[in-house]
Amino acid sequence: MLKATAVAFLGGVGVGYGVWALMNEGKRKIGADGVQSPRAGAGSSKGQLSLPPAKRRSLDMGLVGALASPRNSAPAPETPTKSPGGGIKGSPRVARSSSTAPTNPFIDELVKQNMSPAEVAESVAAKLLETLPLSDEDRVSLSYVRCVLHDLCLDSTMSHVPALLQGSHSLQMEDVDPDTVRYLRSNFTPVDSVRKAKSVKSLKSVTKGMRFALRLQRTSTSKMVSSGYDLPYQVSQEDMQRISSVLEKCDKWDFDVFELKEATANRELRTMAWHLLQRYDLFQKFSLDKAKMMAWLSYVEDLYCDTPYHNHTHATDVLQTVNFFLSTAGASEYLSEIHILALILAAVVHDVGHDGLNNTFHKNAMTERAIFFNDQSIQENFHVSTIFSATLNNDEINWLSQMAPAQSTEIRRMVISMVLGTDMTTHFTHLKEFKSTFDQAGNDASEWEAHVDVLLVQILHTADISNPAKPLGKAKEWAGRVLEEYFVQGDKEKEMRLSVSPMCNRDTTVMAQTQIGFIKVIVHPTFELVGQLLPEVRKTCVTMLEDNLEYWQEQTAQQSQKPAGSAD
Structure with a gap:
């Protein structure tokens, strides 16, 4: 139901990319972290995301807030800024493959900022929440998509890897040969390994206190x-x-x-x-x-x-x-x-x-x-x-x-x-x-x-x-x-x-x-x-x-x- 809602809502705006990221990140999370599909009844379809109760409650509260908020209440995505001196010389240019690919310049620009697919999709959802005249029902649906994507950005093994290094992505650097891309993908990403998401550290305050006790006093000299x-x-x-x-x-x-x-x-x-x-x-x-x-x-x-x-x-x-x-x-x-x-x-x-x-x-x-x-x-x-x-x-x-x-x-x-x-x-x-x-x-x-x-x-x-x-x-x-x-x-x-x-x-x-x-x-x-x-x-x-x-x-x-x- 989530995927169907997202596809119906995002597709007409030329950002099916967001759904692609959601589905792929969801599959990775199911495979790597053992997250099972929900059992909401016999009609539950395979591949749906299942969230822990605490996270689901957090999302539900976010949806209630979206219903009650003004139409332009969602925060806008950060505008990419250049580094001092104009930024990197010869910044990455992208060339499209012959396969189906997004045609939205906003998406392309985010990809060139070394964002992962999930991060790009979250930014797209935020932009749509800010700019489109949405009904309350549509705003709830898109807010839900954005919340899930944000959660995936934090937890998924590959969520932080730039889209240009994820094999299924359709954009490539124009002046980087495929062998170099394969090298970067195989040596700088966990693409070939199965890793569990990091568990939340327990007793954090105790650990911090123990480490602090071992530190020597910092002086001004x-x-x-x-x-x-x-x-x-x-x-x-x-x-x-x-x-x-x-x-x-x-x-x-x-x-x-x-x-x-x-x-x-x-x-x-x-x-x-x-x-x-x-x-x-x-x-x-x-x-x-x-x-x-x-x-x-x-x-x-x-x-x-x-x-x-x-x-x-x-x-x-x-x-x-x-x-x-x-x-x-x-x-x-x-x-x-x-x-x-x-x-x-x-x-x-x-x-x-x-x-x-x-x-x-x-x-x-x-x-x-x-x-x-x-x-x-x-x-x-x-x-x-x-x-x-x-x-x-x-x-x-x-x-x-x-x-x-x-x-x-x-x-x-x-x-x-x-x-x-x-x-x-x-x-x-x-x-x-x-x-x-x-x-x-x-x-x-x-x-x-x-x-x-x-x-x-x-x-x-x-x-x-x-x-x-x-x-x-x-x-x-x-x-x-x-x-x-x-x-x-x-x-x-x-x-x-x-x-x-x-x-x-x-x-x-x-x-x-x-x-x-x-x-x-x-x-x-x-x-x-x-x-x-x-x-x-x-x-x-x-x-x-x-x-x-x-x-x-x-x-x-x-x-x-x-x-x-x-x-x-």
Whole structure:
């Protein structure tokens, strides 16, 4: 009955899209969350949505309010706004497929804003409630549709994923090749997995109180000290001066991690980590055993594999980027010392033991790693499991043993949360959670105290995908490294007669096209959102990211103008 009402009401206005979103999100919710169709009698049709009594009562009250309210009482959808400086250069354009598709420009514009189908449909319903002369009966029907769509936006596994990455959508980015779209869909969405909706956290106030008790008191002074630096190994005075000169620039967005790699003779990870632990005065504040930490950092660095991309140089790059967010961008003002310590350690270990093969490969090949972790965040679980197992079972590197049990337990919990948050399939889930938290807390540090885990996960994940926003030379270097790692995987998949993963075929993948899609769909929306909390990110990082996007678009245009068969 709900679907029939929605189709009859919305169809004549050219927005059957809203019903399509409702039906598809409903099917996903029934399949993923076990929501059964209502048993209102023998006439109940399959596929109808069943809401818990409490939610149904909430909807009923909303319908009563809609009946009694003036015709224009429904709130209007937010008007999409451009970012400072005119927004992203070359914003996504859409091309229609030959299949039936919505023809409403309002819908197309919302899709280009990276909204999910359910979010688009909810905005459409809101617009209709505001603009159309409706009867009371029609207003009730449309209000009900809008309420259900809003509920799906909050609860459904795929509701937060942009429509452009949902396979059944008819719109595509004009300048992003299909292989890149498949890559983004398979690596940054849970489209291939069945996941249950998050349950409501219980005892929230108790948990908040326990976490607050573990935090060190925030002071008005800086959390950093600036003297007494040393290194976790012996070097000559000349080398010490060179390394110190490089480390002096560690707060800058254009920091050169490859220069540090050369200066430290491939010991860049332990060097940067040691430097930041001293700089934030964490050895003193947590009475860390320097000998054990020195041995631990050396051990962690050796655990990284010699792969083209996921190696300890990448870990150092992520660690330095985290420091930029903490220092220059001001994220440290939202965190206590124990959070900063956990964040630094999570960046250090976040890809420990990565073998250069992504979760899709491990799952398809049914590797020992995939079987052990039941296909769930395979690499990420492996990273944290490996390092904590080794640390806790080796007294020489077990710096946790010197800490109070409550502190060590909390640090381990936060590190696990952050590293699991680097699973790219959780990207849109965490981004939506961060946006929701920012909408509630704004730039008030005290309001973020109850949501510090959301901020920690977002900082590490944003650093992990930051390469396209770095200075162009470094962005190109990292793009080449990650593609080479993908190509090695693709070659292996061919040898094993597995389906070649998106962007892993060295014969068909074009670097510029991969970067355009990655920036537009993943990186730019992320940095824009983080920049709302940390304005320096928008000022420095987004500006450089948009310049890089323009470069990649120019490269693609030049390639398309070359005669067929011409050499590069």
